[in-house]
Amino acid sequence: MADDTPSTESTIFNYYRSSVLRKMPPEIMTNIFQAFIDLDRPTAALHCATELATVCKTWYNIVMTSPSLWTNIFVFGRMVFAKGVYQVVKEWIQRSKTLPIDLFLFGDRHGSSDYLYSDRSREVFSNMVQLVTVLAESSHRWRAISFNIPFAFVRRLCDMAQDLSQLHSVKYSYKCRDSWGGSLQWKKPLSLETMKIGFKLTSSLLETFNVRSDSLTHLTVKEMSVERCMDTIRGSPVLRYFKTGLTDAVPIEDFVPPLPVVHEVLESLALLVAMDPNLLDRLLPLLTLPALHTLDLDLVGNQDPHIVQEFLRRSSAPITSMKLMH
Numbered sequence: 001m002a003d004d005t006p007s008t009e010s011t012i013f014n015y016y017r018s019s020v021l022r023k024m025p026p027e028i029m030t031n032i033f034q035a036f037i038d039l040d041r042p043t044a045a046l047h048c049a050t051e052l053a054t055v056c057k058t059w060y061n062i063v064m065t066s067p068s069l070w071t072n073i074f075v076f077g078r079m080v081f082a083k084g085v086y087q088v089v090k091e092w093i094q095r096s097k098t099l100p101i102d103l104f105l106f107g108d109r110h111g112s113s114d115y116l117y118s119d120r121s122r123e124v125f126s127n128m129v130q131l132v133t134v135l136a137e138s139s140h141r142w143r144a145i146s147f148n149i150p151f152a153f154v155r156r157l158c159d160m161a162q163d164l165s166q167l168h169s170v171k172y173s174y175k176c177r178d179s180w181g182g183s184l185q186w187k188k189p190l191s192l193e194t195m196k197i198g199f200k201l202t203s204s205l206l207e208t209f210n211v212r213s214d215s216l217t218h219l220t221v222k223e224m225s226v227e228r229c230m231d232t233i234r235g236s237p238v239l240r241y242f243k244t245g246l247t248d249a250v251p252i253e254d255f256v257p258p259l260p261v262v263h264e265v266l267e268s269l270a271l272l273v274a275m276d277p278n279l280l281d282r283l284l285p286l287l288t289l290p291a292l293h294t295l296d297l298d299l300v301g302n303q304d305p306h307i308v309q310e311f312l313r314r315s316s317a318p319i320t321s322m323k324l325m326h
Contacts, residue, residue, distance in 0.1 A: 065273045067097035074104045075131070080149055083123070086130040093138050100143035100166055103135065108147040128153060136138075136160035144169035147176050151184070158186045169170070169194035170211075174222070185210040192216040199277055200247065201228060204235070214238070223247045226283045230258040233266070233287070243270035243296075246279040255282060262288040270296035277304070284311040292317035299326045 024032075063069055070092055078086050093101065132153065140163035147154050147170070154176050170192055176184065177199040190211045202225040205211045213219075213236040220241075224232070225248040233242065266289050273279040281295065284307050292315055297308065312319070 011286045070096040081124045086134045090134045101141045102144045104146045142167045148170045148173040171196040173198040191215040196220040241268040244274040260286045266292040272298045294321045296323045
């Protein structure tokens with residue numbers, strides 16, 4: 001993050017070393033800086049403190065007065081539970097003025113939840129609550145969130161967030177899952193466009209997250225059953241991209257086929273399966289996708305190719321890309 005004291009050290013970005021740069025208006029300079037930051041997200045964000053502390057005063061002033069450069073908030077590793085981080089995040093949010101905010105919350109690779117059960121657990125928990133409180137105050141400006149942190153943080157943020165009218169994208173990593181079956185539901189139902197779920201989905205999106213599926217256009221789920229997959233497609237009328245892994249093949253004598261689904265707008269479908277050909281055999285005969293453009297299928301074992309052929313014939317879709325992995 002930016003240092004409060006402008007530095008006049010020379011760097012390759014030094015504004016006064018180039019007559020061309022010196023003549024550029026601040027708007028163009030801002031775009032150049034934004035392009036540099038975007039080259040390597042989120043890695044570049046880790047080094048912003050060094051970059052902003054060593055640029056010339058003119059560059060510094062441009063960055064500090066450009067709200068568009070402060071709309072992405074990255075909190076990494078132990079910083080999620082560190083003392084005083086909420087103050088830095090609060091200032092960062094203030095610099096973004098009224099623009100929409102994208103949050104990227106990443107826990108420690110060794111398991112950030114361990115900090116909550118350490119000898120300093122009370123202090124660590126207090127630090128987390130302060131950070132969540134500051135973030136929640138800006139919830140009316142959230143545009144997208146990427147969660148890669150323990151359940152406890154996500155749970156508290158869901159509880160404290162209020163107006164989420166601008167939120168259109170949420171991504172959950174496997175770290176968000178709670179082994180005790182705790183709730184990840186938001187306080188009020190959400191209508192999102194994009195969701196990515198890095199763990200097995202055992203119930204509906206509404207039951208698990210309090211997210212309505214009728215506005216989803218892009219959905220990625222690590223694993224779900226055939227029945228859950230069909231219910232999800234059926235309940236997502238504007239879904240255009242869908243990727244999931246199929247699991248939990250029940251014995252053939254216990255399988256009750258869901259009602260067939262004709263989805264008029266789904267354009268891209270990717271299905272990964274465990275070592276059981278019955279999964280695709282049960283799903284594809286129930287699907288008709290006349291708008292399909294891209295198809296990725298994971299064929300295993302003695303998979304019957306006629307199942308795929310019949311699906312393609314029935315859908316009669318304008319497919320432009322097809323990948324069959326065996």
